[in-house]
Amino acid sequence: MTDDAPRPSAAPDPPRPPRSPQRTARRRTEILDAARHLFAQHGIDPVTTNQIAARAGISPGNLYYWFRSKAEIVRALFDDWSERMRIPAEQVGEPAGALRTLWDRATQTQQPDPAYAFFLRDLFPLLHTDPALAEAYRRSYTARRDELVGIVERIIDAGLLRPPAAPTTIRDLVSMLWLVSETAQPFAEAVDDARVDSQRYGRAIIEPHLTETGRRTLHLPANADDGDRA
Numbered sequence: 001m002t003d004d005a006p007r008p009s010a011a012p013d014p015p016r017p018p019r020s021p022q023r024t025a026r027r028r029t030e031i032l033d034a035a036r037h038l039f040a041q042h043g044i045d046p047v048t049t050n051q052i053a054a055r056a057g058i059s060p061g062n063l064y065y066w067f068r069s070k071a072e073i074v075r076a077l078f079d080d081w082s083e084r085m086r087i088p089a090e091q092v093g094e095p096a097g098a099l100r101t102l103w104d105r106a107t108q109t110q111q112p113d114p115a116y117a118f119f120l121r122d123l124f125p126l127l128h129t130d131p132a133l134a135e136a137y138r139r140s141y142t143a144r145r146d147e148l149v150g151i152v153e154r155i156i157d158a159g160l161l162r163p164p165a166a167p168t169t170i171r172d173l174v175s176m177l178w179l180v181s182e183t184a185q186p187f188a189e190a191v192d193d194a195r196v197d198s199q200r201y202g203r204a205i206i207e208p209h210l211t212e213t214g215r216r217t218l219h220l221p222a223n224a225d226d227g228d229r230a
Helices: 021-042 049-056 060-066 070-085 095-107 118-127 131-157 170-191 198-209 212-217
Strands: none
Touching (some): 021 049, 021 060, 021 070, 049 070, 070 131, 095 131, 095 170, 095 198, 095 212, 118 131, 131 170, 170 198
């Protein structure tokens, strides 16, 4: 073949096989797990996408294939956290079970989820700078609050809780529980007071509303100062 003879063109690279759903889900989970561990150790703001990529064992370019920014990673973790905090429907199907679930959530379950505790330290400032995250937070709060209002209404109708005295509403009561569960820990850290305990505060909110039937449902001692007004 002479130098000026036409050369055969190089064969095109074969197309890459599509990513399998299992591989896609696994890689996404690895990135989110890496970010969650770094945020728990250092807070959200100091952590970079390069650090997240290194922790996940991938290149920064590969990370950007999955998430275009750290803000997207934060939003994805927030969605995961919000889903974890929902009360499963099977736990609130009947009033007694719903009361026990509500009581356990407010007085026994560690708040917040330790794996996502960084959100309660860092979330509120982020809500002022990330409109998409702020909107997701409002949607999550509204949906979970309305679910809890419906649960508490059924518990009250069953005679296990007393309704709050006007002008306080059931929605107000639920909002107070939300406020305590999501702000007690960062408040305690800010004021350096180990005695601040969201579980203790949750009990203080719920217990005055328990009827004697409700107390028996929870196996609590009878209230000597209060007759059974269930």
